[in-house]
Amino acid sequence: MIKINYYLVVLLFLGTALSAQVGINTNNPQGVFNIDGAKDNPATGAPNATQQANDVAVTAAGNMGIGITVPTNKLHINATNPLRLQGLTAGVAATDPLVVADTNGVLKTIGTLGSLSIPIPAIFRLETAQSDFLSGQGIGGSQAVPMSLVKNSIPGLTYAGNTITFPAGTYQLTFIYEGTHNAAGCTVSSYFIDFPLNSGSTRIHNTASHIQGAASSHGGTVTYATTVPAGRNWSIQLGRGQSGNCMGAGMTLAATSTQLLVFRIGD
Numbered sequence: 694m695i696k697i698n699y700y701l702v703v704l705l706f707l708g709t710a711l712s713a714q715v716g717i718n719t720n721n722p723q724g725v726f727n728i729d730g731a732k733d734n735p736a737t738g739a740p741n742a743t744q745q746a747n748d749v750a751v752t753a754a755g756n757m758g759i760g761i762t763v764p765t766n767k768l769h770i771n772a773t774n775p776l777r778l779q780g781l782t783a784g785v786a787a788t789d790p791l792v793v794a795d796t797n798g799v800l801k802t803i804g805t806l807g808s809l810s811i812p813i814p815a816i817f818r819l820e821t822a823q824s825d826f827l828s829g830q831g832i833g834g835s836q837a838v839p840m841s842l843v844k845n846s847i848p849g850l851t852y853a854g855n856t857i858t859f860p861a862g863t864y865q866l867t868f869i870y871e872g873t874h875n876a877a878g879c880t881v882s883s884y885f886i887d888f889p890l891n892s893g894s895t896r897i898h899n900t901a902s903h904i905q906g907a908a909s910s911h912g913g914t915v916t917y918a919t920t921v922p923a924g925r926n927w928s929i930q931l932g933r934g935q936s937g938n939c940m941g942a943g944m945t946l947a948a949t950s951t952q953l954l955v956f957r958i959g960d
Contacts, residue, residue, distance in 0.1 A: 723762035726751040739763075746772070766799065786813075786848045787860070787960075807862060810959035815850055815857075816843040817929065819951035826872070827933045828943030835887065835932030838946065840953060847957045849923075859889070861923040863959045870931060871912035871950040876942040879905050883934030888917040889927040895919070898934045912950070918958075929953055 716722030719729035721736055730747035734740040740748065740762060750762040758764030760771035770776060790802035791809070806813065817840040827836050842852045849860030868886050881902050887894040895917065903911040921927075931946070 722750075723748070724750045724752040724758075727762065805960075807957075807960035810863075812865070812956040812958050813846050813848075815845040815847050815852075815955040815957075817841065817852070817953040817955070818843050819946065819948050822948040823946040825943040826946040827931070828941070830933050830943075831940070832933055832935045835885075835930040838929050838931050838951065838953075840929055840951075847955070850955070850957070856926050856928045857955070859921045859923075859925045859927065860957075861921065861925075861960070862957050863918070863920050865916065865918045865956040865958055867914060867916040867954040867956075868931070869912070869914050869950070869952045869954070871910070871947040872944040873907070873947075874903070874909045874911065874939050874942070874944040875907050876909075876939055877905060879909060879939035879942075881936065881938045882911050882944065883937030883939075884913070884915075885932045885934045886915045886917070887930065887932065888919055889921050889925055890919050891922060891925075896932075898936065900934060900936045912947075 714722040714724065715726045717728045718732040719727055719734045721734055721738075723734075723739065727734075728749040729740075729744075730749070731744075733744050734748070735744070745762050746760050748758070748760065748762050750758045750764065752758075752764060756764040756767055756769060758769045758771070760775070761769055786806050788805060790804055791806065792800055793803050794800055803809065819838060820841050821839070823838070827834070830836055837855050839855055845852070847860070851858045866886075866888055870884065872882075874882055881900060883898060883900040885896050885898045887896050897915050897917050899913040899915045901911040901913050903909045
């Protein structure tokens with residue numbers, strides 16, 4: 694008799710498991726499995742939005758809903774600030790895709806930072822004024838500008854000994870200078886930057902006119918967009934151009950207002 698009762702219980706349990714919906718805290722399960730956390734779902738019909746907010750439900754299609762009993766995706770969460778991921782490790786900006794949410798809240802990837810051409814900066818600044826700058830250089834000569842690295846958000850970019858080492862990519866470089874050139878007859882100052890381009894360089898000139906003497910303040914901005922391979926080295930230098938009339942004595946290159954801005958703008 695004991696064996697017969699045991700088998701009957703097992704058969705009844707299997708029959709229920711194979712055919713019935715399962716509800717916890719509810720006799721009116723929504724889908725094949727439904728947990729009613731607050732035990733506030735109605736005895737019949739579908740729960741309203743407030744009642745669903747504490748539910749977990751699984752449909753016959755295998756969709757799981759949290760805070761919703763009719764999920765439309767494999768995991769469908771309906772809540773304020775619905776997702777928290779703790780313990781994530783740092784990704785790789787060059788290769789890891791970005792994740793965004795569409796207008797329905799569905800997560801999708803849209804490519805890497807590089808493929809989207811989102812500007813990422815590095816900032817360099819001259820902290821100490823350079824007197825008699827370029828005094829030993831003639832036309833076409835250049836001198837290192839000993840800048841400090843203020844900010845670097847570009848993964849893989851390094852700076853040491855006045856030399857920048859670039860990761861592969863497309864860049865915009867903007868050199869900003871300010872100075873004075875106290876020399877008789879000096880009214881036109883000309884400078885150049887040899888910007889990096891693949892394995893070579895491209896020379897860009899900038900010329901500024903000014904009065905002569907102690908009040909001969911002048912400055913300029915030189916900008917260039919370029920592509921470089923991985924490991925490309927480039928020294929920050931400013932050269933004496935060919936269109937100026939300030940020969941011999943050098944300029945005083947101003948601190949803080951002389952800067953280099955580097956933006957990585959894509960792969």
